[in-house]
Amino acid sequence: MISLVGMPGSGKSTVGRHVARQLGLDFVDTDHLIEQRIGCSIREYFELHGEPAFRDVEQAVVSEATAMTHVGVMATGGGVVLREANRDLLRERTTVMYLRTMPDDLARRLRNDTHRPLLQGGGDAARRLRQLFQERDPLYRRAAHFVIETQRPSVHGLVNMVLMQVELAGLGRTSDGAAARP
Ligand code: S3P
Numbered sequence: 096m097i098s099l100v101g102m103p104g105s106g107k108s109t110v111g112r113h114v115a116r117q118l119g120l121d122f123v124d125t126d127h128l129i130e131q132r133i134g135c136s137i138r139e140y141f142e143l144h145g146e147p148a149f150r151d152v153e154q155a156v157v158s159e160a161t162a163m164t165h166v167g168v169m170a171t172g173g174g175v176v177l178r179e180a181n182r183d184l185l186r187e188r189t190t191v192m193y194l195r196t197m198p199d200d201l202a203r204r205l206r207n208d209t210h211r212p213l214l215q216g217g218g219d220a221a222r223r224l225r226q227l228f229q230e231r232d233p234l235y236r237r238a239a240h241f242v243i244e245t246q247r248p249s250v251h252g253l254v255n256m257v258l259m260q261v262e263l264a265g266l267g268r269t270s271d272g273a274a275a276r277p
Contacts, residue, residue, distance in 0.1 A: 101194035120167025141212035193239035
């Protein structure tokens with residue numbers, strides 16, 4: 096299984112979906128699985144129960160999703176690397192690719208975002224993203240087998256970069272149709 100980690104807005108879900116389609120593999124998005132489980136939006140859950148409760152659900156979902164043998168590509172939430180248990184699980188069970196985007200590029204992409212709880216509440220989203228990036232960049236690197244610098248390429252460009260890494264790592268399709276493990 097290939098998993099994608101990185102900051103909010105780095106393109107994990109979009110790129111993951113395209114890569115999965117190109118490789119003929121099943122795709123899963125942990126944020127989507129979390130919303131199915133909690134029965135409301137992540138933003139609402141944050142407001143009602145707070146971030147630690149959300150991280151508990153996230154950890155349970157990551158544990159289950161990384162064990163789904165039919166899944167070939169997985170996108171994760173930006174904060175998944177905050178817990179060591181998640182980083183360890185991802186590294187052990189999947190090939191982790193970090194889509195590394197600079198915070199100012201992210202701020203441009205997320206200008207009109209209303210879904211991400213950590214970027215709401217007014218204030219300076221660009222500053223918040225720089226802060227999050229500083230805290231998390233070392234954690235994404237720690238979790239990742241590969242770092243893909245995204246700067247400002249198109250989705251198409253990013254998909255090709257990921258596919259190239261998949262090929263270099265010898266992770267193409269195996270005879271049973273699943274992507275190989277690291
Ligand atoms: C979060 C990122 C979100 C989602 C939640 C928390 C974070 O996912 O999991 O809002 O801590 O950065 P995206 O990276 O898809 O925005």
